[in-house]
Amino acid sequence: MNALRPAQINHKALKTIKQDIQNLSPHPNKVKIIAVTKTFTCTAIQEAESFGIYNIGENKIQETEKKLLNKKINKRTNLHFIGTLQSNKIKKAIKIYRVIQSVDSIVKAEKINKAATQINKKQQTYLQINIGKDDKKRGFTKENIYESCKKIKKLKNISINGIMTILPQNIQEKTIKKLYLETKKIQEKILTNHFITCTETSMGMSGDYQIALVCGATYIRIGTRLFGKR
DSSP states (O other), rough: OOOOBOOOOOHHHHHHHHHHHHHSSSSGGGGGHHHHEEEEEEEHHHHHTTTTEEEEEOOHHHHHHHHHOOOOOTTTTTEOOOOOOOOGHHHHHHHHOSSSEOOSSSHHHHHHHHHHHTTTOOOOOOOOTTOOOOTOOOOOOTHHHHHHHHHHTTTEEEEEEEEOOOOOSSHHHHHHHHHHHHHHHHHHHHHHHOOOTOEEEEEEOOOTTHHHTTOOEEEEEEEEHHOOOO
């Protein structure tokens, strides 16, 4: 693992993001920023907290463990795992993270449920949708997500709190908007027909969060715009 670097928030960028939330989102009061702190030390988390950002996104379990070692974070802070979750790391993940956003298969959901049952925890999770059918991405498809929900509903120690998507790279703006609108519709359908807890839509990153806001995102995952290039 490469050495983690300290980080400071770009105040001007954060102000712009907050303005965009108010101006672009159909429901700005429901939108939350996830500060993505991968490759940075715990200073990035503490910086986010100092600006009232209490949702933190992390991509690697080992890195999260390292940066939190002998460090204190605010009791209000929610750690979200947003990276690819390896099956052999699930037991560690459910002990560290409030939310696991990258549940990409029924098998993964079953393993999280089993591990959560063993420690008497109901794990908050999001279902990851591969809405762009990207060969480089994991996740449920828009064709199999609803049947998958019926099977996941049998699992008692996970809570489906939302859906998450990561789009393919280098696609046109009109395609980004189309895919984000499809993602939002999936979330709404899951909420209506399968899980009344599925209220969140996690989509949009530093490069396209404005489009995601227009399309109804409730969580935007921002790293580079807040902390600079990695």
